[in-house]
Amino acid sequence: MKNIYFLLILALFAGACTSGPENPVDSVYINGIIYTVDEANPQVQAVAVKDGLILAVGSTEEIQAYVGEATEVIDLQGKTMTPGFIESHAHLMGIGYNKLEIDLMGVKTYDELIQKVAEAAATAKPGDWITGRGWHQDKWLQMPEKTVKGFQTHDALSAVTPNNPVYLAHASGHASFVNQKAMELAGITPLRSEKPTQEVEGGEVLRDELGNPTGVLVERASALVAKLIPETTPEKNEEALTLALQELAEKGITSFHDAGSGQEVIDLVQKFKNEGKLTSRMYIMLTGRQPELLEAWYKKGPMIDPDHFLTVRSIKLNCDGALGPWGAWLLEDYSDKPGHRGHETLPMSVVTEVSEKALPLGFQVCSHAIGDRANQEILDRYEAAFAKNPEAKDHRFRIEHAQHLHPDDIPRFGQLGVIAAMQAIHLSSDRPWAIDRLGEKRIIDGAYVWQSLFKTGALIANGTDAPVEPVDPIPSFYASVTRKTLQGLPEGGYEGEQKMTREQALKSYTLDGAFAEFEENFKGSIEVGKAADFTVFDKNIMQIPEDEILQTKVQMTVVGGEVVFSKQ
Numbered sequence: 001m002k003n004i005y006f007l008l009i010l011a012l013f014a015g016a017c018t019s020g021p022e023n024p025v026d027s028v029y030i031n032g033i034i035y036t037v038d039e040a041n042p043q044v045q046a047v048a049v050k051d052g053l054i055l056a057v058g059s060t061e062e063i064q065a066y067v068g069e070a071t072e073v074i075d076l077q078g079k080t081m082t083p084g085f086i087e088s089h090a091h092l093m094g095i096g097y098n099k100l101e102i103d104l105m106g107v108k109t110y111d112e113l114i115q116k117v118a119e120a121a122a123t124a125k126p127g128d129w130i131t132g133r134g135w136h137q138d139k140w141l142q143m144p145e146k147t148v149k150g151f152q153t154h155d156a157l158s159a160v161t162p163n164n165p166v167y168l169a170h171a172s173g174h175a176s177f178v179n180q181k182a183m184e185l186a187g188i189t190p191l192r193s194e195k196p197t198q199e200v201e202g203g204e205v206l207r208d209e210l211g212n213p214t215g216v217l218v219e220r221a222s223a224l225v226a227k228l229i230p231e232t233t234p235e236k237n238e239e240a241l242t243l244a245l246q247e248l249a250e251k252g253i254t255s256f257h258d259a260g261s262g263q264e265v266i267d268l269v270q271k272f273k274n275e276g277k278l279t280s281r282m283y284i285m286l287t288g289r290q291p292e293l294l295e296a297w298y299k300k301g302p303m304i305d306p307d308h309f310l311t312v313r314s315i316k317l318n319c320d321g322a323l324g325p326w327g328a329w330l331l332e333d334y335s336d337k338p339g340h341r342g343h344e345t346l347p348m349s350v351v352t353e354v355s356e357k358a359l360p361l362g363f364q365v366c367s368h369a370i371g372d373r374a375n376q377e378i379l380d381r382y383e384a385a386f387a388k389n390p391e392a393k394d395h396r397f398r399i400e401h402a403q404h405l406h407p408d409d410i411p412r413f414g415q416l417g418v419i420a421a422m423q424a425i426h427l428s429s430d431r432p433w434a435i436d437r438l439g440e441k442r443i444i445d446g447a448y449v450w451q452s453l454f455k456t457g458a459l460i461a462n463g464t465d466a467p468v469e470p471v472d473p474i475p476s477f478y479a480s481v482t483r484k485t486l487q488g489l490p491e492g493g494y495e496g497e498q499k500m501t502r503e504q505a506l507k508s509y510t511l512d513g514a515f516a517e518f519e520e521n522f523k524g525s526i527e528v529g530k531a532a533d534f535t536v537f538d539k540n541i542m543q544i545p546e547d548e549i550l551q552t553k554v555q556m557t558v559v560g561g562e563v564v565f566s567k568q
Helices: 002-017 060-064 092-098 110-123 155-160 180-186 220-226 234-250 263-274 291-300 348-361 372-388 407-416 425-446 450-455 473-482 502-508 511-515 546-551
Strands: 027-030 033-035 046-050 053-058 072-075 080-083 085-090 130-135 166-170 175-178 203-207 213-219 253-261 281-287 310-318 364-369 398-401 419-421 534-537 554-559 562-566
Touching: 027 060, 046 060, 053 060, 085 092, 085 511, 092 130, 092 234, 092 253, 092 263, 110 130, 110 155, 110 166, 166 180, 166 220, 175 180, 175 220, 180 213, 180 220, 203 220, 213 220, 234 253, 234 263, 234 554, 234 562, 253 263, 253 310, 253 511, 253 534, 253 554, 263 281, 263 310, 281 291, 291 348, 310 348, 348 364, 348 372, 364 372, 372 398, 372 407, 407 425, 407 450, 425 473, 473 502, 473 546, 502 511
Parallel strands: 027 072, 033 080, 085 253, 130 166, 253 281, 281 310, 310 364, 364 398, 398 419
Antiparallel strands: 027 046, 046 053, 080 534, 166 175, 175 213, 203 213, 534 554, 554 562
């Protein structure tokens, strides 16, 4: 009799713990191949969701017990689900504006670039600015006949745009290409001109052997022209943000780290949140280019959203240039440009000042560093700041990109607890020509050294740096596990011993991305109590042959239990 009562009590308890028609879960996802990124329970078939959180995980049979009359049942039909992908370093408004301007990311030759600009000029009113982004001379199939310092010149560009100023940002964001009209407006003149020629510290106006400007502006010199472009309108900003959010949803991105914005972007994202239009969780870094902005935030402190949709608790510092325009700050000369080592784009004293101010106030510092000198200098300043604030144990300071490291500095990431926010897709895009910049030894010893960093205990948060690269995580996942170009070369990948395993790559795009924004207890893995943020793929990216990964498409994106994208 006691046994019967005991079984009755167990049955009542089980009934109370499962949702019936009177209290159904909101949705269930069944019949899937679900990778949880939870070491204790790495793979399941089904998930139950209630109030935007994961209520249960298990087999399809177990989860069907949570279904009530009002429950939405989503049959994954054998598709692959992962935790929602987290883009750990990209530029939100840049993604949107890239869709409103000339997209030069896919151009293969200078002539193709000229053609796209000519088409835009044909419909532009005289005097209107023509803007675009995404060109990269090292990715062109062939260079024009006339080049200066490895770049094209403006002659052909100016010829097709006599009535319109043109500003075309380099894919890296660290250079620009402008036409004669734009240079005239900016006062950029030949060296032999009677008028003094504008120059700028921390940048370079490239010139030919006669002193004529070529139209290529490197680093801060781009501001000579960029500052003349008319300010955008609130309506256009909203359109750009709408387009960016749509792109994130379509590409399976459920959380996004915006790598440096001002108050106007924060306010716009807040507006979208208030209006229920925010379809991706936002972690916005304050731009270090506005000291007054940082001072204002020092006074009020971090903004940590209890709804987990808009958090501001980090600062982005831009400390050197990119490798393509020879702007990355190196310890030794560029292999293909003797006597040149790139340069810092921010005084290192500012890194010290910001780090020491931010740490006790609860702000994370995220410093852009590509070259080995920049990485070393920032690690030195982080280490000094940590020593001055030993009580700040959980700082999670980051280095954004960390592409090229001196071997002596690799262990310091793990030792200091500095997160390497790296974009694996840069390996695919840059490695074929990066060896010309750095030479074989520096490439092998310290370029894109993912496994070397993992061995030190360091954490890598993955991403794309969009719009430098498309925000689609699939190519970056592919690069992580193959170390090949998107054309599948070379066989075995570049420096194959540094490949990530698929488990490491998935974690770098999910749980480690969540850790990099202090959210690992809320999202990043499919566990009971965490956010119901999911990405569903049409192929099993953890099992299919590597040459099929790039064919994978996002089928569904879920944020807080709400389907924000579904491929029909």
